[in-house]
Amino acid sequence: MLKLYWKIFFGFWLTGLLLGGGALLVNRQLQQDLSHEIAGLSPAEVINRTEFIIRRLPEDIPDWQIRLAENDIQLQVKYSHKNSLSQAALTAETEAIFNRLDGIMHYEQSTFSRSQVGRKLKSANGRDIYFLLDMPSINIYQLRNFAGQLAVQLALALSVSAFACYILARYLTRHLKKISAASQALAQGDLSARVERIDKGLSDELTLLAQDFNQMADALETAMNNQRRLVRDISHELRSPLARLQIALELARKKAAISELDNIEQQANRLNDMIGQLLSLPSDQMQLDDTIDLSELVESILEDSQLEASNKHVTLKYAHDKKEALIAANVTQLHSAIENIVRNAIHYTPANSSIEIELNTSNLTHSLRVRDQGPGVPAEDLPHIFEPFYRVDQARNRKTGGYGIGLAIVNRVISSHNGTVEARNSQQGLELLVELPAATIET
DSSP states (O other): OOOOOHHHHHHHHHHHHHHHHHHHHHHHHHHHHTOOOGGOOOOOHHHHHHHHHHHHOOGGGHHHHHHHHHTTTTTEETTTTSSSGGOOOOOOHHHHHHHHHHSSSSSEEEOSSEEEEEEEEOOSSEEEEEEEEEEOOOHHHHHHHHHHHHHHHHHHHHHHHHHHHHHHHHHHHHHHHHHHHHHHHHTTOOTOOOOOOTTTTTHHHHHHHHHHHHHHHHHHHHHHHHHHHHHHHHHHHHHHHHHHHHHHHHHHTTOOOHHHHHHHHHHHHHHHHHHHHHTTOOTTTTOOOEEEEEEHHHHHHHHHHHHHHTTTTEEEEEEEEOOOOOOOEEEHHHHHHHHHHHHHHHHOOOOEEEEEEEOOOSSSSEEEEEESSOOOOOOOGGGGGGGGTOTTTTTSOGTTOOOOHHHHHHOOOOOOTOHHHEEESSSEEEEEEEEEEEEOOOO
């Protein structure tokens, strides 16, 4: 099994071998080219070749001067047997150096960056010839050679290492991207998301990670399917005896105490209602296919709830800023959630009181606030009231008829709409604040 460690290890050493071999090859090539290029000659070799050309190949002197000038070397020549009109004009400094060569034959003067070398030679026919080379010093030559080789080796190192890192990074990120994409799809509710098989012939840590992810996704999908099947089966099994019980109750009313039978019927109806609410829990894969005006939806719900509020002598006080509040929504589910909040407030608000509903709009979010005048919720229970089947016995006990499912449905629906719902006690009762993101209008 080729582990990821060994892949990195062998990749590192392969890169090192390529760098070393490439550097040797480049250096050898440079050394082969030095004898053929002026730029690769040392100052002594330039002087010797200049002397040879002046003595043996005087017709090549102009061409040699041009080639030297291209490499920042100036060559000046003076012939003792030619008149001054047939020779190139010389500077006073150069004339002085040539005059000195009559006595010393050789002249050298150097600074850190430049060198001047003068010679007095005898041509093939015995005539005197003077020349002066003004060239970069040996220090500059060494720096240029070093910089040239270093630059080539650095460029080679960068190229090889960049290629090796690209291969390794591509190998790692390609597989990690597959795992990341599958995990995001799974988090969004796609239980069929899986990672494609990585390196079918090999097994390293990334391959094992992908296999572990797929096993986890298989187990999660199986658990979710079993849970849904269990809920459906339990609901079916509970409703069947409930239906028979209700039929039996109708028959038993003619033979038994009516009050006891009414109590049995009430409990059966409560159990049936609880099953209905349990089955109405929305799916996490809710589609937000519609764009609606939240203010119109709230007004419609309040209009439908007005009869229930009137029967209890409860006043619904609605305030909003008259602005359009567009949101992306699943209309059926969002209507059910907000209606649940309003009816919940009506249920717990005492008679001859009021409920305040306030809608505020903005460019980013729209907020809906519903405040009743009921008993409120103990502070320690507030973080849990959106959990399924959680009940607050102190304030809203079983006599009120709640099952602990309604607010769980509200929380799931609002979360599926990318919003938030928060509960807090006000001075007079419980306040629920719903915030939903404003819809983006494409222009």
